[in-house]
Amino acid sequence: MLRSTLVCSLLSVFLLLTACVSSMGISQADVSGTPTTYATVVKAPNPQLMGHWRRMNPEGIEKPWMFQYWLVKVGDKYAVFYNYDSRRKNSFKGWASFNIDGDTMTSGVDGATFYVKGGKVFMQVAGRNEPYPMDKLD
Secondary structure, three states: HHHHHHHHHHHHHHHHHHHHHHHHOHHHHHHOOOOOOOOEEEOOOOOHOOOEEEEEOOOOOOOOOOEEEEEEEEEEEEEEEEEEEEOOOEEEEEEOOOOEEEEEEEEOOOOOOEEEOOOOEEEOOOOOOOOOEEOOOO
């Protein structure tokens, strides 16, 4: 009896942790399928923009929105799997329209801009002047 209770408890903890991790952003499984939309490319992206990135939590903001993207190349096209979450009611997760112009890419979903400056990747929320540094996850 004690053994089955322990196994059930461990299984419950594992399932809870799995659910939390999958709700935290973009997974490899999300980008493994065929994109449903591709980016409009004016100039090929700076290689630093490629891969999986997330915005760090800015200092002084109590409940920051989560921003992540994963830029992939499929054949001769580029696609962006995008995720933002206000942790309230505004959120988006999926293949998103983006405009890419070399060092800069802009979301067609919410107008956020991601760019390379001084060898680092930053994001800027539409309508704000504050640049936020990004962390590479892959």
